[in-house]
């Protein structure tokens with residue numbers, strides 16, 4: 431059977447370690463035949479991501495802090511000389527730890543803006559710099575969470591950032607649709623990653639999902655990754671501007 435992403439090139443932002451959702455996505459994309467380009471935020475994770483990139487057969491591993499416009503421009507310039515880009519996976523978020531534990535009403539102006547910049551605006555910046563490379567059409571994916579539209583205690587400032595991110599998905603889908611570029615989000619159920627560990631009482635969220643989700647369990651990163659394969663592949667060609675839940679069905683529950 432033909433591989434679903436054969437001949438496609440994917441830029442994946444947000445691999446920090448083996449637990450990152452972006453890492454599971456990179457593994458699934460490789461399984462399906464995609465060429466991979468990875469990014470890392472800074473020196474702290476450079477070595478780890480370069481090792482993971484080598485293991486995954488990535489063609490390039492770039493430094494990219496999404497708050498730095500120059501980093502995005504540099505990547506776009508490098509890629510321009512190397513041919514077409516088909517898929518971009520934006521798997522990035524950040525908020526100050528104290529804003530993921532104290533009451534939301536106490537969120538500082540700086541903390542709110544930081545979460546918005548890294549976790550939501552960055553999708554717009556990434557789309558602007560990479561869309562011109564998607565000359566044959568393409569797919570942009572991002573990762574979101576139920577806390578965008580429901581109150582999940584302690585998710586707080588990140589909930590506001592994810593609401594903004596999901597709105598950005600819709601507006602980008604509208605802008606880029608005529609260029610045959612689709613823009614979608616996957617709303618993943620909770621997964622124990624470095625980012626998730628920053629949320630106070632995260633283990634209680636895992637317990638609640640395992641107890642109440644229709645499938646009575648949490649999701650595996652590989653399940654999120656397979657949904658990403660679908661959205662990035664031609665199987666997802668009619669889907670844009672959407673949020674696809676991969677959360678064992680938890681979001682349908684009222685009680």
Ligand code: NAP
Pocket residue numbers: 443444445446447449450451452470471472474475494495496497520521522523524548573574575617618619620621622623624625626
């Ligand atoms: P993760 O492994 O910690 O990934 C988050 C990534 O964001 C890291 O690679 C981190 O890099 C990167 N990042 C933060 N600030 C950045 C910046 N300024 N520039 C570039 N990269 C930056 O955690 P994850 O859970 O896989 O998160 C990936 C995405 O999935 C996030 O959008 C998250 O909100 C979303 N999500 C996660 C869950 C969950 O339960 N885990 C559920 C739903 C959605 P550094 O580590 O180097 O800072």
